[in-house]
Amino acid sequence: MLHFxxxxxxxxxxxxxxxxxxxxxxxxxxKYDPQAFHLDDEAAAKTHFGRLSASGWHTAAMTMAMMVENMKNVRQAGLGSPGIDQLRWRKPVYPGDTLRVESEVIEKRRSKSRREMGIFKSKAEIFNQDEVIVMDFITNGLIAVRYPDAPIED
Incomplete structure (x- = not known):
């Protein structure tokens, strides 16, 4: 089990x-983003997308599904998330694309108000099958501290 x-x-x-x-x-x-370029081939063909494209929010949801599946394989003492930062949709996602995630931990710190909790930030990049980044964002994760009585380093 992965801890802080x-x-x-x-x-x-x-x-x-x-x-x-x-x-x-x-x-x-x-259900969630009923714009014509996400629903209709003809309408989408007349836009800069050129064809039917996935909603950015759908791309985020597909990414979340991959993240949760990964957490099943790499168990962690996760405590949820207070949110994400700097979400960017870089390129359209189309039917037939295959997405994957690369994530890098960019910072971590202990919570000063809740000794049992750590906070870490990761940059997530989502790629399509052509190795093109289609979306990126910074995740903020909360995770249990294995030794909450250990001193908090600055």
Whole structure:
């Protein structure tokens, strides 16, 4: 089980494989982002996307699915997340694309108000099958400290 003490700044991991389907793009957009370029081939062809594209929010949801699947394989004492920073949709995601994640821990610190908790930031980059970054963001993770009575270093 991975705890705060095990988190290494600079460590990079790669994981996931998510095939984007036309049906899922339309289903997600119909429910959460019903813009024409996510729903209709003809309308999408008239935009800068050139064809039906996934909602950015759908891309974020597919990424979350890969992150949770990875957490099943790399168990950690996670305590949730207070959010993400600097979310950017870099390139469109299309039906037929296969997505994957690369993540690098960029900082970590102990919580001063909750000794049992650590906070770490990771930069997540989501790639398509052509190794093009389609989305990136900074994750903020909360994780249990194995030794909460240990001194907090500044």
């Amino acid at each position: 003490e095990d988190i290494e700044v600079g460590k990079r991991i790669a994981y996931g494989s998510y095939e984007v389907t036309r049906e899922e793009v339309i289903e997600f957009a119909s």
